[in-house]
Amino acid sequence: MTKPLDPQPNSDAPNPGIIFETLNLHQRSAALHAAIELDLFSAIARGHRTVEALTEHLKTDQRATRILCDFLVIAGFLTKDNETYGLPPVSAEFLDRASPKYVGSIAKFMNSPDLLEAFKDIAQVVRTGTTTLSRDGTTATEYAGWIEFARSMAPIMMPAAMFMADMATRERPGAVRVLDIAAGHGMFGVALARKNPQAAIVALDWAPVLEVARENAAAAGIEDRYTLLPGDAFEVDYGGPYDVVLVTNFLHHFDPATCEKGMRKIADALAPAGLVLTLEFVPDENRIEPPIGASFAFTMLGTTPKGDAYTFAEYDAMWQRVGLTKSRMVDVPNSGQRLIFTQR
Incomplete structure (x- = not known):
């Protein structure tokens, strides 16, 4: 819920509400997932704005629909005026299926059974230092979850893909050969090819992906x-x-030694004046800021054997050890990620 319990209003005494709120956050995720599956946001956008209208349109139970909608109002995903529901700007832009910026498909991957299973026993993960998922978690050879990732996650990656395309074209214009490592949905290479009509893309990933x-x-x-x-x-x-190598959301899955193995292959394949663009969740040196980048380390704790969210200093040091000595970093607009530029 958005408002923690406050047993002592107007008091500076410690408030246990954050404990209650955090232990219940799975309900918020479940409610949003259900609303996306039911296409509730699109129904409201099309004018079905009361419980009765939504129940008839969605073929759902009236009591359950009311409770879900009210919960989504409390969570900030809907508005309510008397008995009429509406969409706040974030839901209208990103959760209405008719919107060109719709990202609801990401729920299929982010709430997939494997990812939910990965966080059921974090105490055991902390005891052992590795994921409780079978084999090597999301780093397993030809992990099937990456197919769902490729189909589901492209919309939310588009702002970063377009930013990278702009940066790559500015830094290396004209005829370029581009390697897109762990291409997934392919939208990073596709965005670059659309931005630069002289760019030729080589997309690397598992064959089904x-x-x-x-x-x-x-x-x-x-x-x-x-x-x-x-x-x-x-x-x-x-x-x-290659004139440009794209390394997008890949290195965080592995320990430093494995990262450097991949980085060395990249350095060997890079043209003398080539450029590596690494898109990652990069925390500050204190590892607690910014929140999205820093908290991604916890995602890696649950889903991989040895993955982590590395700082810029750590990436810079790893690139230097494989012979690429010049790195700089910028924040990606409208994203919790950062982009590292690396060259010889």
Whole structure:
């Protein structure tokens, strides 16, 4: 709930409300997931704004619909005026299926059974230092969850993809060969190819995941400049040389030694004047700010054997050890992520 319990109003005494609120946060996630699955936000956007109208339109139970809608008002996802519900700006822009910025599909991956299972026994994870998921968690060879990731997460990645495309085109204009490592949905390479009509993209990922990237490249009309490279990013021959290498949301899954193994392959495949763009959740040196970047370490704790959210100093040191000595970082607008530029 948005308002913690306050057993002692106007008092400076410690308030246990945050404990109650945090232990109940799973209910908030479940409510949002249900509303997305029911397409509740789109129904309200289309004019079904009362419990009765929503019940008839969605074919749901009246009592349950009322309780869900009121809960979503309390959580900030709906508004309520007398008995009429509405959409606040964030829901209208991102949760109405008719909006070009709709991101509701991300619930399929973020609330997938594997990811929920990963956080059921964090005490055991802390005892052992590794995920309770079978095999190697989300780093397992050809982990099936990455197919759902590729299909579900593209919309929320688009602002960062467009920003990276702008940066890459500004830094390395003209005819360039681009390697997109852990391409997933492919939208980082696709955005760059659309921004720069002289860019040729090589997308690297597991073969089943690359089918999603290929579909997105075809839909964007850049398939003739889009080549698939299926395989393990730590083992497959990259080819090269590449003028630009995109490393997006990949390195955080691994320990430093494994990261450096991949970085060395990147350095070997990079053209002399080449540029590496690393998109990551990068905390400040204190590891508690900014909240999105810093808290991502907890995501890695639950879902990977040895992953982490590394600081800029740690990334810089790893790149330097593989021969790429110049790195700088910028914040990605409208995102909790940061972009690192690295070259020789």
